[in-house]
Each structure stands twice: as C-alpha cells, then as structure tokens.
Amino acid sequence: MVNFDQQAIQQAFDLAASVQGTTSPNPPVGAVVIRAGQVVGFGATQPPGGPHAERVALAMAGADACGADLYVTLEPCTFQGRTPACTDAIIAAGIARVYFVFRDGDPRMPPHGAQSILTAHGIDVIQIPPPNQSDALTIAPFRWRLQYQRPFVTLKYAMSLDGKIATHTGVSQWISSQQSRHIVHQIRNRVDAIITGSGTAVRDNPQLTVRGITAAHTPWRILxxxxxxTPATARLFDITDAPTLVFTSTAAPESWRNALCQAGVDVHCSSNTPIALPDVLTHLYRLGINHLLIEAGSGLAGVFSDHDCIDEVHAFIAPGFIGNPQAPGPIGGEGLGQLVDWQRFTIIDVQQIASDVYIHACRPSIFAHPHYHTKE
Ligand SMILES: NC(=O)c1ccc[n+]([C@@H]2O[C@H](COP(=O)([O-])OP(=O)(O)OC[C@H]3O[C@@H](n4cnc5c(N)ncnc54)[C@H](OP(=O)(O)O)[C@@H]3O)[C@@H](O)[C@H]2O)c1
Incomplete structure (x- = not known):
C-alpha cells in the first residue's frame, strides 16, 4: 500500500497545467518537493532550453531537498538533451523518494526508465495514479506527437441546439455567450497553434489571438x-499580433503569395490542390508543434474528421434553433456511411456556462494507453 501525498501531486498537476502551450516540443510537467509534510520547493517546465520542472523545484528547495520526497507528473528524464538529465539532479540533491504519475515515451529514455537509475542510488521510485482522469490531457499532446508523428488535435466549436455552427447565409458571430468565448481564450492559451480554413478567414476575418486573459504565450496561427x-489585408496576416503560417498551392496567385511573404507571413506552397492534410500535419510535427487547435468551419473540420485526426473536442451548445438544411453543422467532409466502426468520444466534463452547455470530450485511447499507467 503506497502512502502518498494527494495534495502534493495535485499541486504538481496544477503547475503542469499552468505552463501548457509554453514548453513544446517538451511536455508541460509540474514538480513539488515535500519534506516533513511541508512544501519546500515547487516548479514547472520552463520554455525550451530552460530547466525542467524537477530542477526548478530542487533549486528552490536547496539543502532542504536532502531526504525529501519529490512528486512529479512525468517520469524524470535520464538523458542529456538541451538540458542535463533530471535523474542526476535528483541524485545530487539527496532526494529519498520519487513519486511520479506518467511514464515518459521519449525514445531517448532507457527501456527501464528512470526507475533503474534512481533505485541503483538508493532512491525509492513509486508510480502513482493521476488525481483526476483529465490529468492525462496535460501529457497527451507531447505523447501524441512522439507516437503518431503529428500534433494532438483539439476541435472547438459553438453550435445551436439544432446542431448548426452558422446560418445558411454564413453568419456565426455570435452563437455562444460571452462567458463561453472567454473560455475559448483560455483554451487557445494552452495550445501551440490554431488552425483555420479559407472559408472562415474570408467570412469572419478572425484574429485568432489570446485576449482578455493574461497570455502565457502567443500561439501560431495557421491558415x-x-x-x-483570403484578402491580403486579413487580420490573420498582421504578424504584429502573432506569427502566421499559411499552407497554399500554386493555384493561388503568385502576387498574393508574394504579398504575404512581404508581410512576414511564413508561406508554404505545394503543387497539390486541395492541400493534403497529412503533409500539413507532418510539417507541424517537424516544427515541434505538440498541440493544434482547430477553429474552422465544417469544411476543414470535416477533412480532419475524415482522416480520423480529431483527438479532443470543446463544444459550446447555445439554447436556440438556427434551422435550414443548408446551414452547416460542425463536421463536413465525406462522413460515415455506416455506424459499425463509429468511434465514440469519452465525456470528460459537462457544464452550464451562462446560457450555454459546454461539453469537453476526447478519444478514449488517451486514458487506455499503457504508457500512462503501467510499465511495459
Ligand atoms: N460556430 C463556430 O464555431 C464556427 C467556427 C468557425 C467558422 N464558422 C463558420 O463556418 C463557416 C465557414 O466554414 P467553411 O466550411 O466554409 O470554411 P472552413 O472550414 O473555415 O474552410 C474550408 C477549408 O477546408 C479546406 N478543404 C476543403 N476540402 C478540402 C480537402 N478535400 N482537402 C483539404 N482541404 C480542404 C479548404 O481549403 P482550400 O482553401 O485550400 O480549398 C478550406 O481551408 C463560416 O460561416 C463561419 O462563420 C463557425
């Protein structure tokens, strides 16, 4: 029977959540050092090149780390990357016991992970369960990118009670309440990049920036x-707000592509029309983007769905009808012909936000993956 400090591991997950979106391609991790029941150090992963959570927490604890327990959301790294191995710092600090939740799937980790190195130095290493099921989502984007060579993809949309994201004339601002839209800015703040399609860019001229909250970072915008x-004057192309990456093709006028380049937009031109989604995702994988948020209409969301590339959903459902068969729902694309292999999501949260209902759901496999709970 393992007797661990629930509050300490919860605090570590809160720390990890506070740096989501700022650490890619590294995972957001939280760490807490407890000595004689007191928190003597805590920390979260710093942006790439900066120290990992364990080193931040151990530096704060100083000499108090000797004989203390370390709580960390992810197994400590054992290898020198841009920063030295965390296991070295744990050994040097004299930590007595390490409690960790998720295993690290980085191919540079040895087969038996941190456990064999730390136990060889007399440190007890104990894997414990996450405090909440949804804590797996802090680590999922990092794991997804490593495992599937593509970012973890989240879809967000606002729809009416009859399942429409816009009127048949294309009006969608605003379906959801101001309070729901405030949550969307918090969601944006947790991702590396936000992707949209030409339909939304032309119709809504969105900024796709984090506003109304203290932004931890500036996510990329991708079109x-x-x-x-999309007009060259679109707000997405004002890179003083945020960097923008455009995937286009040789079917677009050369003058348009040149104007974007001159505005400082990163333009990737392909000879394929329409642009192949797997190529886009591979490109984003290579850029180190762990977490991608779709804020688009049914056209682009449908392409992601047809490729089975939607891993998490934030749906805001407003209490009114829009009507008309031509008014779109959240997912277009080819769709399913039958329901035999229908993949259902796991509901993580359902809440009322002002007048709306908010549903947060994700792929069940996020919780089933053996890396999360057991040693392989
Ligand atoms: N309520 C909401 O949450 C919400 C959110 C966003 C937008 N909207 C509404 O949605 C409407 C726009 O929706 P939309 O569907 O027209 O636009 P969209 O999804 O924003 O854009 C369509 C995108 O799909 C791409 N596409 C289509 N077929 C493809 C294929 N086979 N392969 C690769 N890419 C493909 C297009 O690429 P190409 O440009 O390369 O052809 C384009 O980027 C607007 O009325 C907007 O207000 C509502």
Missing part, C-alpha cells in the same frame, strides 16, 4: 488556403 481567397 489553409490553396487558392489564395
């Missing part, structure tokens, strides 16, 4: 526009 239909 798919193979024909160059």
């Amino acid at each position: 798919i526009d193979s024909h160059g239909s």
Whole structure:
C-alpha cells in the first residue's frame, strides 16, 4: 500500500497545467518537493532550453531537498538533451523518494526508465495514479506527437441546439455567450497553434489571438488556403499580433503569395490542390508543434474528421434553433456511411456556462494507453 501525498501531486498537476502551450516540443510537467509534510520547493517546465520542472523545484528547495520526497507528473528524464538529465539532479540533491504519475515515451529514455537509475542510488521510485482522469490531457499532446508523428488535435466549436455552427447565409458571430468565448481564450492559451480554413478567414476575418486573459504565450496561427481567397489585408496576416503560417498551392496567385511573404507571413506552397492534410500535419510535427487547435468551419473540420485526426473536442451548445438544411453543422467532409466502426468520444466534463452547455470530450485511447499507467 503506497502512502502518498494527494495534495502534493495535485499541486504538481496544477503547475503542469499552468505552463501548457509554453514548453513544446517538451511536455508541460509540474514538480513539488515535500519534506516533513511541508512544501519546500515547487516548479514547472520552463520554455525550451530552460530547466525542467524537477530542477526548478530542487533549486528552490536547496539543502532542504536532502531526504525529501519529490512528486512529479512525468517520469524524470535520464538523458542529456538541451538540458542535463533530471535523474542526476535528483541524485545530487539527496532526494529519498520519487513519486511520479506518467511514464515518459521519449525514445531517448532507457527501456527501464528512470526507475533503474534512481533505485541503483538508493532512491525509492513509486508510480502513482493521476488525481483526476483529465490529468492525462496535460501529457497527451507531447505523447501524441512522439507516437503518431503529428500534433494532438483539439476541435472547438459553438453550435445551436439544432446542431448548426452558422446560418445558411454564413453568419456565426455570435452563437455562444460571452462567458463561453472567454473560455475559448483560455483554451487557445494552452495550445501551440490554431488552425483555420479559407472559408472562415474570408467570412469572419478572425484574429485568432489570446485576449482578455493574461497570455502565457502567443500561439501560431495557421491558415489553409490553396487558392489564395483570403484578402491580403486579413487580420490573420498582421504578424504584429502573432506569427502566421499559411499552407497554399500554386493555384493561388503568385502576387498574393508574394504579398504575404512581404508581410512576414511564413508561406508554404505545394503543387497539390486541395492541400493534403497529412503533409500539413507532418510539417507541424517537424516544427515541434505538440498541440493544434482547430477553429474552422465544417469544411476543414470535416477533412480532419475524415482522416480520423480529431483527438479532443470543446463544444459550446447555445439554447436556440438556427434551422435550414443548408446551414452547416460542425463536421463536413465525406462522413460515415455506416455506424459499425463509429468511434465514440469519452465525456470528460459537462457544464452550464451562462446560457450555454459546454461539453469537453476526447478519444478514449488517451486514458487506455499503457504508457500512462503501467510499465511495459
Ligand atoms: N460556430 C463556430 O464555431 C464556427 C467556427 C468557425 C467558422 N464558422 C463558420 O463556418 C463557416 C465557414 O466554414 P467553411 O466550411 O466554409 O470554411 P472552413 O472550414 O473555415 O474552410 C474550408 C477549408 O477546408 C479546406 N478543404 C476543403 N476540402 C478540402 C480537402 N478535400 N482537402 C483539404 N482541404 C480542404 C479548404 O481549403 P482550400 O482553401 O485550400 O480549398 C478550406 O481551408 C463560416 O460561416 C463561419 O462563420 C463557425
């Protein structure tokens, strides 16, 4: 029977959540050092090149780390990357016991992980369960990118009670309440990049920036526009707000592509029309993007769905009808012909936000993956 400090591991997860979106391609991790029942150190992963959570917490604890317990959301790293191995710092600090939750899937980790190194130095290492099921989501984007060579993909949308994200004339601002839209800014703050399609860029001219909250970082904005239909004056192309990456094709006018380049937009031009989603995702994987948020219409969301590339959903459902068969739902694309292999999501949270209902759901496999709970 393992007797561990629930509050300490919860605090470590809160720390990890506070740096989501700022650590990619590294995972957001939290660590807490407890000595004689007191917190003597805590920390979270710093942006790439900076110290990992364990080193931040151990530095704060100083000499008090000797004989103390370390609580960490992810197994400590054992290898020198941009920063030295955390296991070295744990051994040097004289930590007595390490409690960790999720295993690290980095291929540079040895087969038996941190456990064999630390136990060889007389340190007890104990894997414990996460305090909440949803804590797996702090680590999922990092794991997804490593495992599937693509970012973890979250879809957000606001729809009416009859399942429409816009009227048949294309009006969607605003379906959800101001309070729901405030939550969307918190969601944006946790991701590395936000992707939209030409339909939304032309119709809504969105900024896709984090506003109304203290932003931890500035996510990339990504646009798919193979024909160059988005006006060069669009807000997405003002890179003083945030960096923008555009995937376009040779079907777009050369003058349009040049204007974007001159505005400082990162333009990737392909000879494929329409642009192949797997190529986009591979490119984002190579850029080190762990977590991608879709804020688009049914066209682009449908392409992601057809490729089975939606891993998490934030749906805001507003209490009114829009009507008309031409008014779109959240997912277009080819869709399913039958329901035999229908993949259902796992509901993580359902809440009322002002007049809306908010549903947070994700792939069940996020919780089933053996890396999360057991040693392979
Ligand atoms: N309520 C909400 O949450 C919400 C959110 C966003 C938008 N909207 C509404 O949604 C409407 C726009 O929706 P939309 O569907 O027209 O636009 P969209 O999804 O924003 O854009 C369509 C995108 O799909 C891409 N696409 C289509 N077929 C493809 C294929 N086979 N392969 C690769 N890419 C493909 C297009 O690429 P190309 O440009 O390269 O052809 C384009 O980027 C607007 O009325 C907007 O207000 C509502």
